Amino acid sequence: MRLALAGTRSDTVRVALTGLAAGLATLAYLAALTVIAIPTVNGGGRVSPQYRPALIAEAGLRPGVVIVLVLLTVPVLALAGQCALLGAPSRDRRLSxxxxxxxxPGQAVAIAATETGLASVLGMIVGVGAYFGGRALLHRPDADGRLPLPTDVLPPVWWIVLVCVGIPVLAMLFAILQLRRVAVTPFGVVRRTRTRAPLPWSGVLIAVGLVITGSVMPLERQLEDESRNSGVLLVVLFVGLACATVGVVAGTGWISYATGWLMHRFGRRPAALLAARRLMADPWNGSRTLAALLACLVFGGGAAGVRSSFATQFAADQESYERSNPESGIIELRDTDFYFGAFNLINVAIALGLVIAAGGLIVAVAESIVSRRRAHAALVATGVPRSTLAKAMLWQSLVPAAAGIVVALAVGAALSQSLFGDEVVQDGFTLAVPVPYGDLVLLGAGAVAAVLAVVGVGLLFLRASTALEELRV
Structure with a gap:
């Protein structure tokens, strides 16, 4: 840690970002464990009436809150691991x-991973302090004694210890995973790339995920013992979602290579040709840098599809009631605002996840520019304008990202339809579940805007990395 902080400002930023990610992950996990630890006071109604929000008062809705909190930690931990690749020149020289x-070589990687772990420990301590401080500040019961948050519940001590130990360990594992293609030599740090072209095997994973997810409802009808149903169904659902998400992330490598080949075949401008050769030389770069962003979009597309299914089901129930009771007039069967309010909270969580994933993407783009500083300086020395290099980086980042965003949203929407079906059947009529194109377009536009903003921030590093002095480093 002393060596890390003795470097340049980039080294300090790397340590600070890693600590911030660890602190956010600690807060999210402790909040999820707190929701799990809420006791159900009214056993028959499965309700804890001491809380105002129904999302934590009703036991049936708490698993959704827990899942959202846990999913938020995926881009956070990816950011912590991505920070290990922020290859400032002083850090490269130190490792060399x-x-x-x-x-x-293993010891050099272990030193870099340990740096990530120590920074995560500092962030974890801050996160734990914020958790206990927040419990005291937010414990505000109303006149009826009900609480806005479960500040009266504390998870078991061993759960808290597990989180405090697990966060730095997970951050170190992510860092080692990110550094597996990095070779630290006595003469410098180089990034190894694969020479063979990727194969579209990830499509098989996506298909398997859709099939497994589609089997959840039939499996629920087959199982009779509800006490065992929930655990089995959750495991099956998790496996299906994991297969589809991994398939989307891994498929970015094939998408990058295919788009690079097309740009190389039909491109005519220097920027497009430069981007095409880079995409073909390292097509897996998109899978590494876009993993957290695409995982959030799969979840976001699935949430949009589930919202559409719920809305169609509510409309079908309302129409069925009005047909069977024409004399009763217009009566709302459900308080749909409650359910859609829960979906709005999920959308906020998805937006927060996208912001965190964009932070990891900034780190990846900056590291990519800095690690190629000698090649960039050589291109500038031979007469390539810096504007051409900037356009090439824009093409290289945007093309695989745009294709991956479309695939991720499509897979998320397909997962929701395979889970709930594409139509709602009632007595005497059937309603088709519409594809939520509006929500999907909004998510996709937000993700593309985030990628463009990230590339714009990353280009700030380009001028310093194309200085001719870099040729002598």
Whole structure:
């Protein structure tokens, strides 16, 4: 840690970002464990009336809150691991000097991973302090004694200890995973790339995920013991979602290579040709940098589809009631605002996840520019304008991101339809569940805007990385 903080401002930013990510992940996990630990006072109604929000008062709705909180930690932990790749020149020289002094490649990677772990420990301590401080500040019962948040509940101590130990360990594992293609030599730090083209096997994973997710409802009808149903169905649903999400993320490699080949075949401008060769040379870069963003979009597309299914079901129930009771007039069967309010909270969580994923993307783009500083300086020295390099980076980032965003949203919407079906059947009529094109377009536009903003921020590093002095580094 002393060596890390003794470097440049980039090293300090790397440590600070890693600590921030660890602190946010600690808060999210402790909040999820607190929701799990809420006791159900009214056993028959499965309700805890000491809380005002129904999302935590009703036991049946709490798993959704827990799932959202846990999913928020995915882009956070990805950001912590991505920070390990923020390859400032001073950090590269420090690791190379350690190798020159006799350290093995594994020891050099272990030092970088330990730096991530120590920074995560500092962030974890801040997160735990914010959790307990927030409990005291937010404990505000109303006149009836009801609480806005479960500040009267504390998870078991061993759960808290598990989170405090697990967050730094997970951050270190993410860092090691990100550094697996990095070779630390006595003469510098190089990034290894694969030479073979990727295969579209990820489509098989997506298909398997859709099939598994589609089997959840039939499996629920087959199982009779409800006490065992929930655990089995949750495991099946999780496996299906995981297969589809991994397929989307891994498929970005094939998408990058395919779009790079098309740009190389039909492109005529220097920026497009430069971007095409880079995409073909390292097509898996998109899978590494866009993983958290695409995972959030799969979840967002699925949430939009589930919202559409709920809305169609409510409309079908209302129409069925009005047909069977024409003399009763217009009577609302349900308080739909409650359900759609819950979906709005999920959308807020998805937006927050996209913001965090964009932070990780900024780190990845900045690291990509800095790690290629010698190649960029050589291009500028031979007469390539910096504006051409900037356009090439824009093409390289935007093309696979746009294709991956479309695939992720489509897979998310398909997952919701395979889970709930594409139509609602009532006595005497059937309503088709519409595809939520508006919500999907809004999510996609937000993600593309985030990618463009990230590339714009990353280009701020381009001028410093194309200085001709970099040729002598």
């Amino acid at each position: 000097a350690i190798r020159l002094a006799g350290a093995s």
